[in-house]
Amino acid sequence: MAIATAHRPEHGPDRRRSLAVALALAVCLAPIPPALAQTAPSTVSETAPSPVETTPAPVIGADVSTFTLDNGLDVVVIPDRRAPVVTHMIWYKVGSADEPPGKSGIAHFLEHLMFKGTSTHPEGEFSRVVTELGGQENAFTSYDYTAYYQRVAKEHLGRMMGFEADRMQNLVLTDENVAPERQVVLEERAMRIDSEPGAILGTGLDAVLYLQHPYGIPIIGYVDEIAALDRTDAIAFYDRFYTPNNAILVVAGDVTTEEVRRLAEETYGKVPRRAEPPVRERPFAPILETPREVSHADPKVQQESVQITWLVDSYRLAEPGEAEALDVLAEAIGGGSTSLLFRDLVIDRKLATGAGAAYQSGFRDQAQFTLYAAPREGVSLETMRTELMDAFATILKERLTDEEIDRAKARLEADTVYAQDSQQALARIFGSTLAIGGTVAEVQTWPAAIRALTRADIEAAAAAFDPKAAVVGYLRNAPPEERS
Known part of the structure; x- marks a missing residue:
């Protein structure tokens, strides 16, 4: 699973581009990569003309539509009919900056545990189906959100929605599957931060820059706090934040708003509001x-x-x-x-x-x-x-x-x-x-x-x-x- 931090280029806010061109998000991760190889040519050459003022500025996603289900789930539809495929993403408005004191890393840990199966679908079934359908899947955690996505042929969109809606409310965790995954996260931290000089510097810089603010805590968490996380912590975090009224569904691809609305109501629409997320107040x-x-x-x-x-x-x-x-x-x-x-x-x-x-x-x-x-x-x-x-x-x-x-x-x-x-x-x-x-x-x-x-x-x-x-x-x- 990817961690969207300020220290690795695959997973968080892009270093060079704005919110609108955050191909990273792009979401997100040593603050500037220590290699500093900003040597690739820019997209437009040095002599590129400035935009012609008489030409209207482009509109990003001009055909985008939105609606909200009765249970509070916000839905965004981005039509793209160049190929019969869809990208299906569910975004939860919770990240590492929303974690309880002393529980650093729980947002990212839960992201891992979301693949452990539900009362309806056993562990591994969701991922196996995506693979059998020739699709792609992944998930990532940032300071401010956690997201899960699949990219599949358009005819499988409803199935992806069904799986994702199911694990929004029916996650099953046991001590037997939580403990090994906790060790996986500790090994991930050792590989991505503790053995990477640039990442070590980055965590130190964040701690000094963001005094009194949770952005100063590594998204993956502190070693001692990760080691203490357990099934109870994960379920408590899940029950508090993984609810449709704290989520955004984004579907991009060869679809219409009407198709997405029908499928969303048949799947996500059946998930009840499981909690009222707290106001996101931070120092x-x-x-x-x-x-x-x-x-x-x-x-x-x-x-x-x-x-x-x-x-x-x-x-x-x-x-x-x-x-x-x-x-x-x-x-x-x-x-x-x-x-x-x-x-x-x-x-x-x-x-x-x-x-x-x-x-x-x-x-x-x-x-x-x-x-x-x-x-x-x-x-x-x-x-x-x-x-x-x-x-x-x-x-x-x-x-x-x-x-x-x-x-x-x-x-x-x-x-x-x-x-x-x-x-x-x-x-x-x-x-x-x-x-x-x-x-x-x-x-x-x-x-x-x-x-x-x-x-x-x-x-x-x-x-x-x-x-x-x-x-x-x-x-x-x-x-x-x-x-x-």
Whole structure:
């Protein structure tokens, strides 16, 4: 099962793209990957023209429709008739940030346990059927949501809905199947975090950045707390949050709204409201004006790196236009090999092997804005940090021209168009946005909001970065005896 964290590129909010182009979600996972190989060309070349203002901005999922079942389940239908297949996703509005104190990792642990079978279907039957039908399935957990999905031929949609609706209410757990899965999760943590230098640094950075906020706790959980989780914990979490009035069904593919409504009512519509989920109230992570540094050294580090991260507003918290401006700013200064930071530090001055910037916008609460660079041989991390900050300041003051802003907007708009070629990407974009409190309309009109930004909007977003409020992370190489 995938964990959608801020530290691995397969599973959580995408490092370079906004909520609307979160092919990651995309949902989600070392804060910027320590390899920092932002060297692949951007989707649109450096000379790409800016959007023609007389041409309407594209609309993401223009044919999307929504409705709500009597039991409170929200349904999103995304027609895509290019092939007779469907992507079926169920999103629960609960993630690791909603876990009870002392129970870190329970959201992800339950995601694993959801495959253990129900009173109707024994363990393994759901997955076996998906495989026999030639389909695909998976699940992932993030800070703010947990999602399960299957991709199958369209004629099997009703069967997928039946299986998923069944395990929404009839999960059966025993000590015999819970204990081995707990060990699987502990081994997963050992592999993905404890043995990965970049992930170790990332968890330390999150803990320092998100003081008093659950985003500072690893999504997979702390080792001692995972080891103490049991069947009672899992069932209590399941009964509290896995209810149709806390879920979103997204169906993308060769379907009509009427077909989806009929199938949804026949399956999910029979699941009663099992609970009234609590209000998602979380403490606000304070933004400190005290320099903070986190460093991790390990002999496995092949490429040292530095990153500088600020807390910023997410799309849910930002004022109109603020988050979009941060997206454009990140794209212009650090969105690939044509970006200003890359050209300055890597190509022109040859101080770094990789450099860039990222706005991680896909959080329900405070998001992150990060600068990062990997120094060339002979350049220390401390020097790289200074040069990175100086380059950032110079770019904002002298090089962030109207032309650079227009090119960044054009690249983001092009990525939006390309994103719609992927049925699964669209399902993830809408599902993740709704799961953190956004709306269908916000996704659909995102390209127009990007196009409407002015230079003043970008400059206002750029003015918010106080060096004293950032957290700096160093990933270092070290001899084996000096691992820290």
